[in-house]
Structures are given as C-alpha cells and as structure tokens.
Amino acid sequence: MAHAKQHENLLLTEHFTWPPISLIDDIINTVNDSLYSCNDTLETGLLSADPSFLGFTPRLDESEEQTHERARLEIEEGAQKLETLMIDAVDRNFDRLEIWTLRNVLCLPREEGFENWVRLSHYEGLKIPPKNNTLTPEALYALRRKLVETSKLHAALVTERTRNEVQIARLRALFTPPKQVPRSSTASEKDKSEAQGTAPFAFLTHAPAAQALGVQALPLPTTSTKPESRTPLTTHTTFTTSQLPHLRQLLAQLKPHLASSALPSGKSGESEERAKERRVYIESQSRRVLERRGVDTRDGVEGNVEGSRVRVEELSALEGIVGTLDTDRTEDGEAMDTS
Template sequence: MASAKQSENLLLTEHFTWPPISLIDDIINTVNDSLYSCNDSLETGMLSAPPAQLGFLPQNPEEGEERVAERARLEIEEGAQKLETLMVDAVDRNFDRLEIWTLRNVLCLPKEEGFEGWVRLGHYEGLKIPTAENELTPEALYALRRKLVETEKLHAALAAEKKRNEVQIARLRALLVPPTQRQAPRASTASAAEEKENTERETAPFAFLTHHPAAQTLGVQPLPASISSAKPETRTPLTTHTTFTTTQLPHLRQLLASLKPHLASTALPSGKAGETEERAKERRSYIESQSRRVLERRGVDTRDGVEGVIDGNRVRGDEVRALEGVVGGLKGGEKGKGGEVEEVGEGDRMDVD
C-alpha cells in the first residue's frame, strides 16, 4: 500500500499533469546552464586578452612572450575551473533549500491527515466506480462488444468521409488555381500565351475570382501554388471589404440621423392607377391559367374558357336554356292567376358562352 507522501505525489502529478519535483529540476538545470555559459564566456574573454593587460609579466629576462602566454593560459584555465566549482557549490546549496521549501509549502496538500482521500479532480466528475462485488454479466459484455463494433464502424465511416471531403476540397481549390502556378512555366510566345489562356479556362474556370488583377485590387489574396501546404489562417480574402465597411459605418449613421426628421412629413410614394390595373390584370391571368391547369388534369374541356364549371363539370348551353324555359313557364302560370312576376331579363340569364 502506498504511503501518504506517495499518494500526495500521485495526486499532485495527476492534477498538474507533471511531477512537482520536475519544476524544481527545470529551474536548477536552467540556472546551471546559465552559470556554465557565463563561466565559458569569462574564460574565453580572458584568454583572448594580451597577458600583459592581465598582469602577466616576464619573471626574468630570459623568459619569452610564448612562455608568458603559456603560463597565463594555465592560470586562467585553473582559475576558471575553481570559480566554476565554487559557483556550482553555491547553486546546489541554495537551490536545495528552495526545493525543500517549495515542496513543503507550495507544491503540497494541506497538513490534515487523510485530506487526499477527499479530493476529487475535474475529470472525475460524474464517474461511477463499480463496487467490488459487481460482476459483469454475459448480456452486459455482449452489449459492450456490440457498442465497440458499432463505434469502429462509425470511425471507419467518418475516416472515409474525411478522405472524400479532402479530395473534393482539393478538386474545388484546383478550380481557383491556374495551371501555370501548379506547373513549371514554359517559353512565352504568342501561340503559347493563347494556349495557356485556353488551358486555364478549361482546367481552372474560376481562377479569375482570386488571380485576376481586379480581384487583387479588391484585396482578395490568391491561393498559394502548393495547395497542400496552404495554411487557412494566412488567407484573408475579405479584409479590404470588411475594413472599408467598418470605416463607412459612422458616415451611414450620420446620414440616417439627418433623414429621420424628414420621415414624419414625407409621404411614401403610392402606385399609379395604371399600375394597379396592370397588376389586377396579371393576377386574373395567373388565376385563370392555374384554374385551366387544374381543370385539364380532371379531364374538363377548357377550350371555351373556365367559367361555368361546377365541381369540375361544365354546364352545357341546352341545359341552361331548358332550365330558363321551365322557370319562365312557372312565372307565366303565376301571372295568369293574378300575380305579377318579374320576367327574367337578358342580363339575368347564365352566361354559357
């Protein structure tokens, strides 16, 4: 069973995603690297200086400059090594104290006993820990296996869909990149220029959207020659439009504020009579055409128009005249009995034409 200190280290490592001691080690390693670099620079500077400037003079008339330089080099190297030893010892002694203090007061848990048993990290939220006596049934194992199989199928389908989308995106981007930027340039002649223009129109019909001088004037950046190495964050084709629109907003607000006082006194323009009649005529034509289509679908003859049709059947003219005769006879009999009945006029008859 792990001790309390080991449990604390495991909990802190899981929380920070790195061991606490590694932070102190990185600090000490960085300080040691700086120390070694400074010491090397000091040694190099002293070795490059003339020995006379550092106080190395001939001890006797027979000692030459070479022996003086050799004696100075040996003393400088020995002194640099001693200085490095002293500095490393000081760093180790002081940073060991820093390590002990940090691990006891900063990178640690409260001193209450058993505190680590009550800590719950964020990724443990909603996690259900099965009990020791919980046994996996065959049904549950089969369900988990089926879930794994379906997950693998879904993963394979998504991977295939991703590949298809990448191929489709590459094809669509190829429509915007002229072939001259995807291939090595050829010799420039009149016929070659015409052939190049025709080839660009055939292989990249939408290249003018990004590579035309007018598009570049508007700030639309052309796609790079290597589509595969293009970075989406480097392409900002609408920067110019957005900047221009943003700069025009204050002026538009000022114009709107100046127009608001005139809205109350200014009437909205009304349509003319001729336009109203024209719209009504168009509406009647549209209704008649749609009615004709519906009646023709039901098998009704619409050569004489669509009027006089009841429930999809046209009333014939002889039927209308027979009904008018019956009504006239009934009215004539009532009139002979002394009653006055209004005769049916020409305008009251049903229009059967």
C-alpha cells in the first residue's frame, strides 16, 4: 500500500511539476502570515491607545506610569494568548483541509492499479524497449548524458529565441509610426518628446516619400496569437539607380548657367559710388570700435595702433620724469668738468 501511494505521489508530482503537499503547505503558510500580521496590528493598536479607554483605571497605590506599564503587560499577555488560540484553530482546521484535499482532490481514482494505466502527454510516442534488451550500464550512462546535453541545448535555444524576439521588437519599434499626441496645451513636453523619439526611423517606411518610392511599410504590431506575415524592409535600389542618368543630364544642363548666374565680385561689379559708401561705412564702424578701446581717432583710423588713450595726468608725470633725468645729466657733466 505504501509503495502504491508513493507511486501515486510521484505520478502527480510529474504531472503538476510540483508536489501536491506543497500546495497545502503554501496555503497554510499564507494563512499563518496573515494571522501573525493581524495579531501584530491588533497589539500595536491597543498599545497606542490610552489605557483609560480600555478600562484601565489607576489604583490608589500606583502612579500613571505604573498604570501604563500594567496595561502594556496585560495587552501583550492577551495578544499572546489570542495568537495561541488562533494558531491552534488554524492547525486543527487546515489539517482537516489537507487530509480531505489529498484524499479527494489531489489524488487518482480509487480503482486499484489505475496509476499503471496513466500516460502523461510528454510520454506520447515514446518507444519502450523490450524486456530482453541488452542495454549495458555504459550505454545507459551515454543516453543519460545525451539527455542532459539535449536539455541544456533546448534551454539555450529557448533563451536565444526570447532574446531575438525582444531585439526584433525593439528594431520594429524604430520603424513604426509614433503615437499621436494631442496638440492641446495640456499635453506635457515629456509626452511630446517621447512621441517624437519613439520611432526615429519611421519616415523610412511610412513617410509619403517612402511610399512614392515603393518602400513597403512594416505591419503594425497586433495582439492576435496567429502568426503574422512579416514583410522585410525593401529599398528599391533599381529605381534609384535608374534615376541617376536623368540627374546627371540635369547637372550637365545647369553647368553652363553657373558662370552667367554667379554673383558679381566686389572688384569688378561694384560701382564707384557703392565702393565709396562701403569705405565710409567701414571707416565709421572702425572709428567707433577704436574709440571704445581708447584710441585717438582725430587723425583718422588708418595707421592707428590699437592701444589706450594717454590722459593729461599721465602726460604731465612723464614730462616731470624726463625733466628730472635732464637735470641729473647736467649736474653730472658739471661735476666732471670741475674735476
């Protein structure tokens, strides 16, 4: 009987991909977590309330702090007792739920030997070798290794397929038209920038110029589970190359007109009056710039060296220095003559 029950548990575990008892354990753990959370919340609410609201009145021989301490101890003791009672009720009732579920829901029919006739979906098409096979331990080990490597390869291919689908979705998003943002003032700048930046290459497939060139637009993403026909992005290079001779012909026709339609140069095309006005304008602007920088422009702006204007005080100081130097030289010459 124990062997049959163990075989039944193995069969159900293989079918559900999880042990049947784990479902009951998860339910009981969830209920216990809710119980502990409710009990903690209740205890916190009682401790935060005024003891007088809960019926705790100070005695004759105790202070207010002692009353609060007595109330806290009684609340904690009561919360612990309540938690014990609730845990006992949960254990008793959910043990019944576990027994009933394993006997009536997560189980096989009561017919004896029924588990020997059950065939799971992943066993479809499995060829069972005959009993008198000559399978050696080495061949069995090789088959196991092959199965392990095949499982690894399958997992790697599934991961690569998922990664490729994500990458393709990102690339297709670059060519799909951006979402329409209302032009009202309530639309934020962030939404507008996101709408413009979601598909920077949408003009390659959905613009009128692309449609005129015959570029086929990518189909919009759909939520249906049916496989959609994906049309790759085709650029009709034959049409472009066919237009090159016509463009070259137009360029050859425009070249003779370039010399006659060029703008006149400043030396040959300007009249004398226009050149004089230009010189006057340039001189006035140059005079203004030099005056801002402190250059004396009373004698004209031609030949002036950029520098600051010398003030009267500076000029007087320089003349005084020069006079002092001349006096020293005269005195030195007289002293040499007398010697």
